[in-house]
Amino acid sequence: MCTRSVDRTCALLIAAALAAFAVPDLARAQGYPSKFDFGTPASTQDIAAVAIAIAPDGKGLPAGKGDYATGKRVYETACAACHSVSGDMAGIGTRMGDIEQLQNSWVAGRRLGGPPADAARRVVRVTVQLGGGERVSGKLVRLDDFVVSLTTDAGEYRSFTRRGSSPRVESVEVQDPLAQHRVLWTKLTNKDMHDVTAYLASLK
Numbered sequence: 001m002c003t004r005s006v007d008r009t010c011a012l013l014i015a016a017a018l019a020a021f022a023v024p025d026l027a028r029a030q031g032y033p034s035k036f037d038f039g040t041p042a043s044t045q046d047i048a049a050v051a052i053a054i055a056p057d058g059k060g061l062p063a064g065k066g067d068y069a070t071g072k073r074v075y076e077t078a079c080a081a082c083h084s085v086s087g088d089m090a091g092i093g094t095r096m097g098d099i100e101q102l103q104n105s106w107v108a109g110r111r112l113g114g115p116p117a118d119a120a121r122r123v124v125r126v127t128v129q130l131g132g133g134e135r136v137s138g139k140l141v142r143l144d145d146f147v148v149s150l151t152t153d154a155g156e157y158r159s160f161t162r163r164g165s166s167p168r169v170e171s172v173e174v175q176d177p178l179a180q181h182r183v184l185w186t187k188l189t190n191k192d193m194h195d196v197t198a199y200l201a202s203l204k
Contacts, residue, residue, distance in 0.1 A: 066194035066195040066197050067195050067198060068199050068202055070191075071192075071197065071199030072199045074195055074196050075200070078192075078196075079196070082180060089200065089203055091203060092201075093200060093202055099197060103197040107185075107193055123139050124140045124174065124177070125139060125140060126138065126140040126143065126172060126173065127173040128148055128158075128160055128169055128171075129170040129171040130168065130169060136150065136152065136158055137153075138151050138156075138158070141157070142159075145163075147160070147161060
């Protein structure tokens with residue numbers, strides 16, 4: 001009985017070894033390389049092919065050209081809820097004739113040649129609801145899991161501990177006019193951005 005047990009174990013080991021030797025052949029048959037050069041330095045071309053980062057100011061978008069008709073469709077889907085070609089976007093192609101500046105500005109959500117008062121609408125504001133019913137609003141200074149700080153319209157600096165009990169912070173409402181732009185950064189492709197720029201440039 002012991003002999004048969006040993007024979008059975010040996011047979012299993014031999015079968016496993018043969019299967020292991022067969023794996024590389026299977027991998028090669030599926031198109032995988034027989035050798036991987038781990039640690040090989042990446043060339044400048046290798047890095048350029050994947051290292052695409054668009055900065056918050058809109059710079060860094062790879063070079064390209066856009067299509068007016070496609071850009072119009074993207075604009076109507078992604079932008080028209082907040083912007084109007086007969087309102088804030090009217091004549092933008094003339095007001096910002098530099099295409100690169102136009103693209104960098106709208107991607108970053110900067111003022112597109114509008115009136116100076118437009119800058120006030122781009123301030124992130126916050127309203128803090130306190131336990132006693134008091135609501136304090138103003139320009140957001142700091143917001144994290146522990147503290148919310150703001151400057152009121154009267155210029156008074158107020159700071160509240162979000163995990164404290166006196167005064168207790170019931171809720172924090174943030175009004176960020178550029179929130180939708182930040183969402184779009186994660187959804188629009190490079191071509192979408194070029195297409196929208198082509199459309200905006202046509203609004204003379």
